[in-house]
Amino acid sequence: MTRRIPPVPHYLNLVDGRWVDGERRPNTNPARPGEVVAEYARAEPADVQAAVDAAGRAQPGWASTPVGRRMEILDRIGTTILGRVEELAVLLSREEGKLLGEARAEVTRAGQTFRYYAHQLLQPQGELYPSTRERVYAEVRRRPLGVVGVITPWNYPWAIPAWKVAPALAYGNAVVLKPAELVTASAGELARIIAGSGLPPGVFNLVMGSGRTVGEELLTSARIDGITFTGGTATGRHVAQQCIAHGNKRFQLEMGGKNPLVVLDDADLSIAVRCALDGSFFSTGQRCTASSRLIVQAGVHDRFVDALTKATQALRVGDPLDEHSRLGPVASADQLTQNLEYVEIGRREGATVVAGGQHTADEGQFMRPTLFVDARNDMRLAREEIFGPVSCVIRVDGFDEAVGVANDTPFGLSSGIITTSLSAAERFKSLSRSGIVTVNLSTAGTELHLPFGGSGASNHGPREQGVYARDFYTVPVTCYTGW
């Protein structure tokens, strides 16, 4: 198949409404590492400070812009994204390696997220309370947090920036976005769309570059009021420390997961296999909601392992732009190395590989979906987030043991159960300690109007998405009025 390679676009930083150049760096295609997808300009620390200053100057005017105008702008951003889904999805797929179908769904979700928050602006924004005193009433209003630093990872280059930037703007904040360097073309396109939406200069700024330089500059800036972060747990902890040390900023952290999918003896086997396959391997396992621990009751264990092994081996790994592929490449060479190291760790710990376990012979960062059996929950394989297409089966005797194992993790983002028992499903929803619980569905695949977040090492701060997002991006103000 011959494929036309589009010309290489250049993406610049957006500071106070101006496009700012810098050291040019290439981003390559993980499916064809020799192919440059785009170039982007790295911001200097002075550019980051200029972006933060511009955001600080622009924010009060944006917060007092009539709601109708704010709605119009957010709606325009969403509509523009939705009108360009195919083109933006191809770019995302070439840049990050996401399957084209998954990329279309993600870009669509980003567009819908902007439109959702446009319409949230017509919802009630405060509460009225009676006072215990005579001729007094009380109300709780919300004012914007102020200037928000947004630090995002590479695995959802459209959805995650959208679900942070859209509510931040909707509720009257100004934003400085620092995307992961691996996905700066997607961020650059988002910035171009926002810049063309009629948003006043300085309200949205884009600064690209590494976490250690550009990200750190945001964390240490005293003029930022809050940081919203998604990424690894170690980085998240560092973000928290820096936010406290530099101005006691508000922070919101969405971090890793080691999500359990419980399969009970009474499960419908075809549903169990479909959910395990989706949760463990789709998006190349690069989801914080991925199911990386499959906790399976003894009576169904062998049949489940047999069926899942066959289904895993049948998954076609290949070019993410090929509609027949079921798994694209791993997003970065470092991530591929980490995945393969964990496969060796799992083997050394005594678990058995029944599918995959190695990268493919193809050019590019491709890895076969890897399934371990005979795993124990105290193995590193079962305790540490791998963030690749690697999953393991842990055998248990009954419901109580399954719940105990599911909850025995430092993380707590998502969990699922496959069962035909209503009673087991209801008990699992009450007993699971994660922030998202699914029944007869994959642990991944959340919806934009519902709260997203977890507990333990997975999360810190208020939930993201839906109306819950307002809790991070606004500050409650209690007003007492005498008359």
Ligand SMILES: NC(=O)C1=CN([C@@H]2O[C@H](COP(=O)(O)OP(=O)(O)OC[C@H]3O[C@@H](n4cnc5c(N)ncnc54)[C@H](OP(=O)(O)O)[C@@H]3O)[C@@H](O)[C@H]2O)C=CC1
């Ligand atoms: N929960 C999730 O959704 C995600 C979890 N992960 C987990 O994290 C692991 C590592 O992936 P990685 O991409 O390195 O994730 P990181 O946590 O390192 O990166 C997330 C974001 O934080 C930035 N960053 C990194 N260091 C700093 C810093 N000192 N100050 C401010 N910002 C910083 C990164 O910038 P840049 O990358 O440009 O340097 C990126 O924009 C994965 O293997 C996976 O386990 C990763 C991505 C998403």
Ligand SMILES: O=C(O)CCC(=O)C(=O)O
């Ligand atoms: O499962 C989802 O819908 C979102 C997953 C996600 O946000 C993540 O992996 O970072």
